[in-house]
Amino acid sequence: xxxxxxxxPGMFVQExxxxxxxxxxxxxxxxxxxxxxxxxxxxxxxxxxYQGSYDQQNATEGRYSLNFQKARKSANLVISASQLGDxxxxxxxxxxxxxxxxxxxxxxxxxxxxxx
Amino acid sequence: xxxxxxxxRYLVKRTGEKVFLECVQDMDHxxxxxxxxxxxxxxxxxxxxxxxxxxxxxxxxxxxxVSREKKERFSLILESASTNQTSMYLCASSLPGPDSGNTIYxxxxxxxxVV
Numbered sequence: 001x002x003x004x005x006x007x008x009p010g011m012f013v014q015e016x017x018x019x020x021x022x023x024x025x026x027x028x029x030x031x032x033x034x035x036x037x038x039x040x041x042x043x044x045x046x047x048x049x050y051q052g053s054y055d056q057q058n059a060t061e062g063r064y065s066l067n068f069q070k071a072r073k074s075a076n077l078v079i080s081a082s083q084l085g086d087x088x089x090x091x092x093x094x095x096x097x098x099x100x101x102x103x104x105x106x107x108x109x110x111x112x113x114x115x116x
Numbered sequence: 117x118x119x120x121x122x123x124x125r126y127l128v129k130r131t132g133e134k135v136f137l138e139c140v141q142d143m144d145h146x147x148x149x150x151x152x153x154x155x156x157x158x159x160x161x162x163x164x165x166x167x168x169x170x171x172x173x174x175x176x177x178x179x180x181x182v183s184r185e186k187k188e189r190f191s192l193i194l195e196s197a198s199t200n201q202t203s204m205y206l207c208a209s210s211l212p213g214p215d216s217g218n219t220i221y222x223x224x225x226x227x228x229x230v231v
Binding site for chain 2: 006009043044045047091098101102103104105106107108109
């Protein structure tokens with residue numbers, strides 16, 4: 001079974017500094033996708049970044065980058081120049097082929113708090 | 117503006133009641149999902165559907181059933197609600213494929229309390 005592990009229940013970072021949120025995964029499928037989502041206190045899920053298992057380069061989207069180490073099965077999210085608005089829950093997820101289509105499994109999340 | 121709409125944001129039900137949570141998407145997506153979210157446990161997949169009338173169990177299907185009679189609508193049913201089903205329920209829809217996670221859209225969530 002596919003598994004996602006986020007080992008940091010909570011993290012603190014000073015405003016304007018960079019922070020890394022850890023994510024490791026376990027799958028036997030050669031084709032999969034890795035995703036990060038942000039969930040502010042308002043509850044909506046916001047897609048941040050995607051990495052395909054065959055992508056050679058690490059994905060980047062503005063201040064977000066995904067540090068993909070395939071051999072180690074890790075997909076850490078790096079947020080540069082943290083802002084107060086980055087305070088939220090962050091979820092790592094993996095898509096894998098299930099019956100009929102691809103489905104998503106999520107980690108337990110990391111609560112990030114940005115300190116002024 | 118694309119949307120996944122969950123009909124009820126807040127519900128309070130009694131133990132043993134039958135509960136329906138409705139979800140409608142307007143993006144013509146093949147995939148639809150029901151997750152429940154609990155503090156410290158993240159999002160756990162209850163059921164998903166990749167086509168009309170097709171459904172697959174997720175990680176925690178016990179105590180739940182689903183219905184997808186039309187492409188745009190995916191219903192979650194609690195046949196006999198119990199207090200351990202008090203949670204926030206999230207519906208989502210997406211296109212198929214390994215990059216489906218960046219086409220996934222979530223509803224606003226339904227907060228269910230079973231007393």
